[in-house]
Amino acid sequence: MTFGEKIFKYYQQINVPQDLPTGVEVLYPFDSTEVADLTRSFYMRYFNDKRPRTFLIGINPGRFGGGSTGIPFTDPKILEEKLQIPNTLDKRHELSSRFVYQMIDALGGPEKFYDSFYFTSVCPLGFVRDGKNLNYYDDKALEEALEEYMAGEMRKQLDFGGNEIAFSLGMGKNIKFLKEFNRRHNLFKEIRPLPHPRWIMQYRLKRLDEFIGVYRETLAPFMPDFHK
Structure with missing residues (x-):
């Protein structure tokens, strides 16, 4: 199978984490036929080969980006206008997505x-509480409940073909957690930090x-082949 097929x-078979703290809801877009078609189009266009990739690891998907399209850091507007993948999803821009595609x-x-x-992302599915995005580290009980789930899901993704060096998108809580997480679960040789796209767009x-x-x-x- 190619990287894209994997x-x-x-994502079509992804497990949903169980026994989460009260009030935490999971963003699960993959039961939508349209999202299934969009993810198939995207991954078979850009990952239809067997080359390994370097992982860029965000926090967890948000409502208007990956939590909507099923594609990390890609909102419905970018998906249609930048990648020419038409969709009927709510065409809201997501700050992180705007930075990512300029980059x-x-x-x-x-x-x-x-x-x-x-x-x-550290957690491949996103969360909301009271209608607002919730990061896995914003609630200690949530973080602890997700530990083994997140390790297992990252191992599954590494089987697609992952390089030994990865990057954390986030230089604060995300990289701090990831370094300890990686030490406990031995996933990558090294994880290096980059500033989070949303932080850049919101504050810098x-x-x-x-x-x-x-x-x-x-x-x-x-x-x-960057310089070719």
Whole structure:
């Protein structure tokens, strides 16, 4: 099977975490026929080969990005306008998605970028509480309830073909958790931090070009044909 076929099969069969704290709801878009079609189109276009990828690990999907489309860091508007994959989903922009696709353009565009990288999250499914996005680390009981689930789901994804060095999208709580998580579960040789896209867009927008440059400088060496 190709990397893309493995991803699509994984998301169609993904387990939903159980026994979560009261009030926590799981974002699960994969029971939608449209989302299944969108994810198939995306992954078979950009991952239809057997090359390993470098993992870029976010926190967990949000309501308007991966929690809607099933594709990490890709909102419905980007999916249609940037990737030419039509959809009837609510065309809201998601801040992280806006940064990610500007960064992808700086690294040569989606075809070249996805040849080398795979976006995922510490937890592959997102959460909401009281209608608002909830990060896995925002509730200690949630974090503890998810530990083994997240380790098992990351191992399944590594079987697609993962490189030994990965990147945390988040230089605060996400990288702190990931380093300890990785030490306990021995998933990657090393996890390196990058600033989180949403943090950049929300708090450092005036320095957007600078942060795109940081990503470009950091990730380009992991793209063998970047300078060709």
